[in-house]
Amino acid sequence: MKHQDLSDADPEVHKALENEMERQEKEGLEMIASENFVPRQVLQAQGSILTNKYCEGYPGKRYYAGCEHHDTIEDLARERACEIFGADHANIQPHSGSQANFAAYFSVLEAGDKVLGPVLAHGGHLTHGHGVNFSGDLFDFGTYPINKETEEFEKEDILEAAREHDPDLIVCGYSAYPREIDFEMFREVADEVDALLMCDIAHISGLVAAGEHESPFPECDIVTTTTHKSIRGARGGMILCKDKYAKDIDKAVFPYSQGGPLMHQLAAKAVCFNEAMKPEFEDYARQIKENAEALAKGLQDNGLKLVSGGTDNHLVLVDLRDEDITGKEAEAALEEVDIIVNKNMVPYDPESPRVTSGVRIGTPALTTRGMEEDELEEIGEMIAERVKNPGDGKLEEEINNRVHELLKEFPLYEDSEVEY
Ligand SMILES: *Cc1c(COP(=O)(O)O)cnc(C)c1O
Numbered sequence: 001m002k003h004q005d006l007s008d009a010d011p012e013v014h015k016a017l018e019n020e021m022e023r024q025e026k027e028g029l030e031m032i033a034s035e036n037f038v039p040r041q042v043l044q045a046q047g048s049i050l051t052n053k054y055c056e057g058y059p060g061k062r063y064y065a066g067c068e069h070h071d072t073i074e075d076l077a078r079e080r081a082c083e084i085f086g087a088d089h090a091n092i093q094p095h096s097g098s099q100a101n102f103a104a105y106f107s108v109l110e111a112g113d114k115v116l117g118p119v120l121a122h123g124g125h126l127t128h129g130h131g132v133n134f135s136g137d138l139f140d141f142g143t144y145p146i147n148k149e150t151e152e153f154e155k156e157d158i159l160e161a162a163r164e165h166d167p168d169l170i171v172c173g174y175s176a177y178p179r180e181i182d183f184e185m186f187r188e189v190a191d192e193v194d195a196l197l198m199c200d201i202a203h204i205s206g207l208v209a210a211g212e213h214e215s216p217f218p219e220c221d222i223v224t225t226t227t228h229k230s231i232r233g234a235r236g237g238m239i240l241c242k243d244k245y246a247k248d249i250d251k252a253v254f255p256y257s258q259g260g261p262l263m264h265q266l267a268a269k270a271v272c273f274n275e276a277m278k279p280e281f282e283d284y285a286r287q288i289k290e291n292a293e294a295l296a297k298g299l300q301d302n303g304l305k306l307v308s309g310g311t312d313n314h315l316v317l318v319d320l321r322d323e324d325i326t327g328k329e330a331e332a333a334l335e336e337v338d339i340i341v342n343k344n345m346v347p348y349d350p351e352s353p354r355v356t357s358g359v360r361i362g363t364p365a366l367t368t369r370g371m372e373e374d375e376l377e378e379i380g381e382m383i384a385e386r387v388k389n390p391g392d393g394k395l396e397e398e399i400n401n402r403v404h405e406l407l408k409e410f411p412l413y414e415d416s417e418v419e420y
Pocket of ligand 1: 034095096097098099124125127173174175200201202203226236237
């Protein structure tokens with residue numbers, strides 16, 4: 001086998017990779033609420049020789065020889081995850097958030113069982129019962145809505161939906177909900193209808209890890225998450241649970257729904273958890289929230305409406321129903337000035353999911369770049385002006401220039417000798 005530098009071995013892939021580095025570093029303000037930039041140490045673990053090994057099974061109980069160092073790594077990751085989240089047990093093998101949810105459901109449910117999840121257009125994820133997803137196909141999902149008045153999840157609505165559907169499991173945790181999740185309230189509802197409670201903290205796990213969002217334990221029975229959003233690690237998923245469910249969770253991941261774990265990803269997850277236990281991570285998580293508040297101020301002071309009137313976490317959801325622009329058009333207008341966001345349904349949206357009346361804007365990635373309240377408030381103002389005046393060419397140029405000044409002022413990997 002001939003070892004070569006990627007640039008020599010495969011110039012086409014290498015070129016695309018270089019172009020992507022350039023894009024991430026210099027070409028836009030990354031404000032997609034689910035994205036982030038991982039530190040070099042995570043990239044290093046991910047791009048390592050750990051990818052060479054089959055390790056089906058769990059530490060001490062593998063189906064292959066030669067797994068001792070992999071056991072060390074997986075044990076470290078599991079122990080760190082349990083410590084960070086206050087869980088009895090962690091399974092860090094799920095390849096993604098969706099895989100984590102698949103295994104979590106099948107650990108305690110059988111196909112056809114009843115589950116209650118949020119209305120997808122009110123902040124839920126595809127794996128929370130959508131018809132195009134396995135979840136909607138294999139389980140009998142009912143939904144609970146966001147309250148039309150408060151634009152938050154309220155006990156009365158959830159209890160009513162739960163009494164009507166009589167679920168075996170209730171799912172909370174969202175992709176586009178700007179408010180704190182009230183786990184005690186969900187527990188009360190679950191107890192009332194004798195259901196298990198699962199929370200999918202994919203978006204907020206970085207905040208939870210730092211104590212900047214209430215912990216889902218002890219109220220929840222099972223907690224799933226991604227490891228690449230606000231927690232800023234390798235792409236992947238994880239399941240946390242109480243002791244009682246540990247065996248069933250492990251069986252539902254392997255052998256029920258996955259084969260060999262991606263050990264390089266597991267190592268990168270361990271490294272990410274190590275980062276999440278450092279005091280700097282608490283500062284980062286606190287800053288994410290302060291930045292979201294500053295962003296909200298910039299948007300609202302300049303005339304835009306936010307779903308629920310603000311934010312408690314890392315994102316805002318702009319409600320464009322009173323504006324002359326759809327979510328789709330706003331996303332495109334902002335992309336033209338190199339501000340990268342995504343269109344998103346608002347609760348009770350009259351538009352289709354392809355068009356929408358909202359945009360979702362998050363602060364984790366810019367917080368990682370080092371931006372603080374002044375920058376985020378200014379970006380909020382620029383977003384509001386752009387969305388309100390999409391035809392103004394002079395304004396477009398002004399904003400785009402300022403965006404590129406900010407990108408220069410807050411470099412990403414430039415000075416850190418990252419090998420990518
Ligand atoms: C992102 C997300 C997921 C899915 O994660 P993937 O790794 O993309 O499969 C699941 N649940 C919620 C709430 C999410 O936001």
